[in-house]
Amino acid sequence: MLEAKLSEAGTLKKLLDAIKELVTDANFECNEEGITLQAMDNSHVALVSVLLEATGFKRYRCDRPMPLGVNLTSLTKVLRCAKDDDECTIKAADEADVLNLVYEAKTSDRIAEYDMKLMDIDSDTLGIPDTEYDARVTMPSSEFTRIVRDLSLLGESVRIEVSKEGVRFASDGEAANGSVLLRQSDSSAIGKVKQKTKTPKKEDEDEVVEVDGEDDEEEAAHGKKKKAVKKEVVDGDVDMDEDEEFQANSEGEEEQEADEDEEGSESGKKRKKSSNSSKPAKKAKTASSSKKGKGRKTDDSDDEGEGGVRIEMNAHVSLTFSLKYLVNFSKSASLCNRVQLMMSNDVPLLVSYDFGQGHIRYYLAPKIGED
Known part of the structure; x- marks a missing residue:
C-alpha cells in the first residue's frame, strides 16, 4: 500500500506543469525511499528524472515497491481541482488500478476526493552514469x-x-x-569544478566532538566538581533558547544588585568580581557558537550563490x-x-533544479x- 501526504499540492502541480509537454505517459516508481519518475520524450532527445524524497512528505508509507502508470495530462486536470496550499494525500492499494487523491483545505473543513485510473506502461529504467x-x-x-x-x-x-x-x-x-x-x-577568478563542496561542515562537526571528548577525559582523570559544573553550564547553554538565556542572566544580575544593597559594598565588590569572572566564559561560548552558526550559514550561502x-x-x-x-x-x-x-x-x-523535497533533472x- 502507498500513502503519501504532501503539505502543499502546489509542489506537485508545478512539477507536472514542467514535464507534461515532454512526456505524456510515465511510471511513478514508489518505494520506501520516495517516489521517482524517469522518462524520455518521443524523439528520444531529452530525458527527465524526478525525485520526491520520502523525508519531504508530511506522512509517507510504502509497503513494497510499486509502479503507478499515469497519464500526465489526466493527472494535471485532477490536480487543478486542488488549491496550491491544500494538503494532498496520494493513496494506492497493492495491485490496484485506481489512484486516489485527497485534498484537505487548511483554512476550512473542505475535503475533496478524486479517483483516477492507472495504466500499464512498459518502460525500462535507464541507468544514468556518474x-x-x-x-x-x-x-x-x-x-x-x-x-x-x-x-x-x-x-x-x-x-x-x-x-x-x-x-x-x-x-x-x-x-x-x-x-x-x-x-x-564576484571579482574572483572562475574556479574549477569540485566534487565535494561541503567539507567545511564536517570539520566543524569534528571539532565539536573533540571538545566534548576532552571534557569527558578530564572529568574521568581528575574527577573535579568544577569541570562537571562547567560541563552542565555548557550543556545548558546549548539547550537553552536565547530568550531563556537572556532572562536567566538578567535575573541573576537583579539578584546580585539586591544582595549588594542589603549586605554592603564589600560583599558587593566580591560578588561583582566573581560575576565578572564567570560572564566572559559565557560570552565566549555563545560567541564561538554564533561564529560556528555564521560559518555554516556562509557555507550555505556560498552553495546558493546569493542570486x-x-x-x-x-x-x-x-x-x-x-x-x-x-x-x-x-x-x-x-x-x-x-x-x-x-x-x-x-x-x-x-x-x-533542486528544491526542498527533491529534484528534477533534465538531460539534453x-x-x-x-x-
Whole structure:
C-alpha cells in the first residue's frame, strides 16, 4: 500500500506543469525511499528524472515497491481541482488500478476526493552514469528562463559556451542574431569544478566532538566538581533558547544588585568580581557558537550563490542545443530559484533544479554538425 501526504499540492502541480509537454505517459516508481519518475520524450532527445524524497512528505508509507502508470495530462486536470496550499494525500492499494487523491483545505473543513485510473506502461529504467563534467554554471532560474525565451524568438538553436570570459548564450537566426554573456558575479577568478563542496561542515562537526571528548577525559582523570559544573553550564547553554538565556542572566544580575544593597559594598565588590569572572566564559561560548552558526550559514550561502552567477570550469566547453527543449526545461523555475547547468564536450547537457523535497533533472543531447 502507498500513502503519501504532501503539505502543499502546489509542489506537485508545478512539477507536472514542467514535464507534461515532454512526456505524456510515465511510471511513478514508489518505494520506501520516495517516489521517482524517469522518462524520455518521443524523439528520444531529452530525458527527465524526478525525485520526491520520502523525508519531504508530511506522512509517507510504502509497503513494497510499486509502479503507478499515469497519464500526465489526466493527472494535471485532477490536480487543478486542488488549491496550491491544500494538503494532498496520494493513496494506492497493492495491485490496484485506481489512484486516489485527497485534498484537505487548511483554512476550512473542505475535503475533496478524486479517483483516477492507472495504466500499464512498459518502460525500462535507464541507468544514468556518474559523469565528471568539465563546466558547471549556477545561476538564477529566472535569468535562465529569460535568456532561452528571448533567444527562441530569433532562432531554433542556441550555442552555450563556457570560457574564462564567462558563459555565453548565442543564437543565429535567419533575420537576426543575438548573444548574452554572463560573467562571474564576484571579482574572483572562475574556479574549477569540485566534487565535494561541503567539507567545511564536517570539520566543524569534528571539532565539536573533540571538545566534548576532552571534557569527558578530564572529568574521568581528575574527577573535579568544577569541570562537571562547567560541563552542565555548557550543556545548558546549548539547550537553552536565547530568550531563556537572556532572562536567566538578567535575573541573576537583579539578584546580585539586591544582595549588594542589603549586605554592603564589600560583599558587593566580591560578588561583582566573581560575576565578572564567570560572564566572559559565557560570552565566549555563545560567541564561538554564533561564529560556528555564521560559518555554516556562509557555507550555505556560498552553495546558493546569493542570486549571482557562479562558474566552475576545468576545460573550455562549447555545445549547441535545441531551444525548444530548453524553454520547456525552464518551466521548472517555479520550483526553485537556482538552476545548475552541467556541461562537457560531446556529453548531454544536465539542467538541474533542486528544491526542498527533491529534484528534477533534465538531460539534453547536443546537436552535432549543421542543422
